[in-house]
Amino acid sequence: MKKASMIINRNFTKGQIDPRIYSSFVEHMGRVVYSGIYEPGHPAADEDGFRADVLDKVKEMGVTGVRYPGGNFVSCYDWRDGVGPAEKRPRRLEIAWRSIETNQFGINEFMKWAKKAGVEPVFAVNLGTRGIENAVSMVEYCNIPGGTLYSDLRKEHGVEKPYGIKTWCLGNEMDGDWQVGHKTAQEYGRIAQETAKAMKLVDTDIQLVSCGSSKSSMSTYPEWEAQTLEYTYPYVDYISLHQYYDGQDRGTPYFLAQALDMENYIRTVIGTCDYVKAKKRSDKELFISFDEWGVWSMADKEVAAQVDEKPWQIAPKISEQIYSLEDSLLFASMMMNFLKYSDRIKIACQSLLTNISAAIMTKQGGEVWVQPIFYPFSYMSRYGRGQTLQSVLDCPTYDAEEFKQVPYLDSVAVYNQDRSEISVFLVNRSEDETIPFCIRLEDFGAGTPVQHIELTSEDKKATNQYRHDTVVPRELQDLIADPVNHTVTCELKPLSWNMIRIAVEE
Template structure:
């Protein structure tokens, strides 16, 4: 068949200014994300705080604007007081979410210090599983109140004279899930989230809050959960969370590559539910979305089931990502950018070792997984306004999903730099895709570069010994002809076309 695809974009037809925090990530006390991930005292690259410098270098390449911490399922059993003050006095705990021993040698203040080194903001989660209202107000006081109260003065006694001023807080994690410590019904969670939100903002009125939405689109309570929770919390929170992971369990790559269409359906349904509660409450306030857990996750499931309990920082959820996983991550990024009018924050889960773009070996090196590259490209080049994509593309059907366009694409206009960046995935596994981009409203266009991530082997991975098996090149063939860009997108490829306008 003779394939073709075209996209028309107009600078006056913008979806939204993109909130930089859409390129956020996530560090949980899980597996080797913290210990031997971001924190490894004694490592040859470690600084005086024990933070791995090689890992910080890779994170700085990603330009991560915000990082969610400390969980995840972990937070529902989290006693933050165990993690501050002299390290020799900190208690070891059985960590029930992931069945390991938590030493608490890396705690709340250490994470704040690390975030500064990583040039990122903190998105802090509070425990609404085993704890609640009192704990929520106390941690905000410890973190954000200047001085003159018990908790703020305790922080100062720990060596932090100035408040941390953390502005973004999550009200628990996945409270709809039976696996969650302190699992609640929607009404139970809605009540405690409301009351916690009130006191947290009484301590610091400048903070923003994220209420828990459903753990995934397949949850039996979705989307009634969202409606009930927002019925309680709508006037007191700024964001509602979404979580979703995808995997190629059946080795059906065409369906796997189409999952981002289901992700868009998820976003649309949650936004519609928010708008229903807005109408019900006669509110003028728009509820925004925080997609604060998203990724591909399935490779490590079998190994994780065989893990012995009560170890310290064992290798859990260490998916080794291949080329097709990188393509799916690219389509998921495009899906969120297409809805950047509602999705203002998002967190690739997670950042290091645990279902992550960055991997390390204990005492050894750090390297970029395949998914590192679309995430980095989006974060570095995807700042500005997302433009409405008018796409014409040949399509295909799978057993589950029909009318899947071979082309998945979005354009970002950075007015300050006078650039348009096009992110594009060719889903076709056998053929290249001729691609025309009509930039009719921009006056002139010159191609800066055309970056391509491609591989003849969909299952190819990067390892410590072979870290560059799947890497992007800038030998794409995009050219400008007046206000039209012509390119050929290689089969099964992620593309970044940067244009001066």
């Protein structure tokens, strides 16, 4: 029988966890906005057309921030199309997703929704088909109190006070040849550098995100980071990373091991940032905004076929992926990586919030329900606050194709001093073995068990699509404390995600 143990010491910490790692992403793609978060006429719609049932789920999920409006969408978007009287807004061909954009939802609708949802906005500007002027005017509209063309235009639109949006992304996935306005590293570096300089002249308090690689398999990675940061490093505060994983057809051991690729991706980009920092003799440390991430269970050609089959539709039903327990375990491991590297990752946006690769699903005119990935996000957002601990894990391993010595347990521990509590998050990657698990506490006192939450299913392919309560968490009563040896033990079921909470002494 496989066994595993973890040692946690109060004095060994990794970094302070930024609440913004529990953010999500709303793009004008498919039904994310229209009939996702915004559906006037729906029985649950409020006076602004926002679905109150979805707002309730967003709050339950624990989302702290939302990136908007894209995504590939932003690279051919003029923000001015989505402001002013709704009846005067233009209908545009949206060429990223080959649909019709009605522009009935724009900056002011999003900001009103964000206030109701209690989330911090992260805005992206168009560096694909537009550039400096469009970005600068957008900052002016959003952040300048008044007395100028665009700030007064905002007031005419009924918004007296500036929004003061803090974080802005300089384009989206500009390294990708699928992106409208795709650029080489040098081309992007120069336009991002000049746009950053201009935006910070408008508002000196904003923070900027430079585009990093769109995924770890890009042929330009990590040279893209090294080249673009030569231009942007002095002017930005973050570099973005994006990553989606599929590979369910290659077997569960391989599929779940991909979280190790993500770790290597993070470490490599951190190293590249620090190389540029040293090269420029800079005192500034650059942080990571992992502002698109998730599990991708639908082939790109299938998504493209959905788009091409009926082009130029309004909010077409595309890429509405259904997640299984198996998907949720990789999702949880990806999310746990943000905790492991909390010293450098300060923003992370799960992609997307509703209907497309989403935790929250809606039926147009009907119900709302949540996918299994909803639950690890919700629990980690609630209890993964404080400091990441540098735990030591003793655990058996396995090999899966190029992944060698993959721990059967993926784990991370968080110390919340305000709550006098440790939360340990774990994924058991074994398909067939329950793993006895022991946590040893050092310099925390004996420790008192509080809660063990488990997410698992007898069928790893089980989903919540038809029975919405098929894959849901349950609370176990199996934590055993040994006050003499300062340990807490339990068992971790095969293919399960777990959260263990332990009260500790101050």
